[in-house]
Amino acid sequence: MNVLQSLTAVDIAQLGEAASNHVVHGSFSWAECAKQYSVVFDKVLNHTFGKDRSNNHQ
Amino acid sequence: MTQESKPRVLMLSTSYPVSEGSLSGLFVQSLAGALRKSTVVSVVAPDDSFGETVKTDGLSVVKFRYAPKSMQLLAHSPGGVPAQLRRNKFYYLVLPVFIVSYLFSALRKARSIDLVQANWAFSSIVGFVVKKLFRIPLVTTLRGEDVRPTNGLVSQLLLRFSLWASDAVVVVSEEMRTILLKQYPECADKCVAIMNGVSELFHLAEKPSPIDCSEPLKLVFVGSLIPRKNVAQILTALKCVHDSGVDFIFTVVGDGSELSSLQSLVAELSLGDRVRFLGAVSPLEVASYLGAADVYVSASLHEGRPNSVLEAMSAGCCCVLSDIPGHRELVEGGLVVYFLWMVPCRW
Numbered sequence: 001m002n003v004l005q006s007l008t009a010v011d012i013a014q015l016g017e018a019a020s021n022h023v024v025h026g027s028f029s030w031a032e033c034a035k036q037y038s039v040v041f042d043k044v045l046n047h048t049f050g051k052d053r054s055n056n057h058q
Numbered sequence: 059m060t061q062e063s064k065p066r067v068l069m070l071s072t073s074y075p076v077s078e079g080s081l082s083g084l085f086v087q088s089l090a091g092a093l094r095k096s097t098v099v100s101v102v103a104p105d106d107s108f109g110e111t112v113k114t115d116g117l118s119v120v121k122f123r124y125a126p127k128s129m130q131l132l133a134h135s136p137g138g139v140p141a142q143l144r145r146n147k148f149y150y151l152v153l154p155v156f157i158v159s160y161l162f163s164a165l166r167k168a169r170s171i172d173l174v175q176a177n178w179a180f181s182s183i184v185g186f187v188v189k190k191l192f193r194i195p196l197v198t199t200l201r202g203e204d205v206r207p208t209n210g211l212v213s214q215l216l217l218r219f220s221l222w223a224s225d226a227v228v229v230v231s232e233e234m235r236t237i238l239l240k241q242y243p244e245c246a247d248k249c250v251a252i253m254n255g256v257s258e259l260f261h262l263a264e265k266p267s268p269i270d271c272s273e274p275l276k277l278v279f280v281g282s283l284i285p286r287k288n289v290a291q292i293l294t295a296l297k298c299v300h301d302s303g304v305d306f307i308f309t310v311v312g313d314g315s316e317l318s319s320l321q322s323l324v325a326e327l328s329l330g331d332r333v334r335f336l337g338a339v340s341p342l343e344v345a346s347y348l349g350a351a352d353v354y355v356s357a358s359l360h361e362g363r364p365n366s367v368l369e370a371m372s373a374g375c376c377c378v379l380s381d382i383p384g385h386r387e388l389v390e391g392g393l394v395v396y397f398l399w400m401v402p403c404r405w
Binding site for chain 1: 067225257258
């Protein structure tokens with residue numbers, strides 16, 4: 001049994017209802033994603049280089 | 059934050075849109091672009107087989123050559139390097155040159171950076187050498203293919219190496235983190251889940267209107283046409299939908315090794331007037347097709363954090379998805395979704 005195989009007009013109407021009321025779970029912008037990466041970067045840079053956070057010894 | 063005070067990040071990726079018109083690794087490019095606000099990003103990625111112009115979008119992008127132009131097919135294809143190696147053993151001959159060239163280009167760019175970020179476990183090999191030589195930290199982002207419980211020995215060893223070599227590991231979903239830590243609990247402190255973003259192209263300005271049942275149902279799939287995406291099962295199911303009298307149009311957006319076999323299957327199922335294959339199209343066109351569709355369908359066998367599903371949701375499509383962890387995580391807490399049950403496919 002497969003939901004696509006049993007699609008009826010009623011199901012399609014329900015799909016339409018679901019689509020018009022949905023919320024996207026956990027979706028966010030690339031800017032928010034980059035912010036979270038920056039936190040990770042700061043953490044490893046602090047751990048590697050200390051307070052200075054940059055690779056100035058090269 | 060001034061340019062001088064921003065950390066300098068070297069991003070390594072085997073998929074990246076290095077030429078005009080390329081659709082490879084667009085999400086890596088989106089990440090690089092978003093990181094520009096807080097970092098100075100340089101990118102090293104392999105050259106492709108068709109474009110000449112380096113597509114930079116304001117970023118410093120270096121593309122490395124590893125074969126005659128027309129033979130540079132190891133990266134940038136649907137499924138990336140692992141899929142190409144599985145598809146054609148010839149590419150194993152190209153692999154050593156690929157790695158050496160990748161490493162050489164990364165080392166040239168690494169002279170003035172503070173951190174190296176590798177995309178996919180494969181790139182952490184190069185990232186580790188840069189880390190050791192320049193004494194800088196390595197952050198590796200593991201994506202769907204990397205943390206697959208059914209991966210073979212080579213992929214498992216690569217994953218283990220990547221976890222050991224990296225100062226921090228980013229995975230793209232909580233489910234991936236759970237799977238990873240079940241196998242490697244010692245990595246809990248350095249493993250963090252950061253979801254991919256969704257481009258504003260796909261964000262709806264207003265709520266989608268209900269489906270008009272008097273019109274043919276508009277179904278869409280966006281993704282690589284590779285075995286893992288299991289598109290054949292969708293077609294098989296749609297044959298039954300067709301036979302039960304439901305009118306629909308199914309649009310398949312994407313390219314890959316299975317294209318010709320899927321086209322044959324469509325002919326065999328007599329769905330030629332109901333299914334259309336568009337090939338790979340630009341993100342703007344993808345947004346347009348998603349915006350026009352009623353239902354997004356994915357029968358994937360495995361996913362990390364499928365961007366195309368997030369984009370479909372953002373565009374207002376209702377989703378019919380296979381019941382796998384990568385899909386379940388996306389729909390917890392609100393979205394009503396019909397799950398496509400996994401049944402053996404006859405083809």
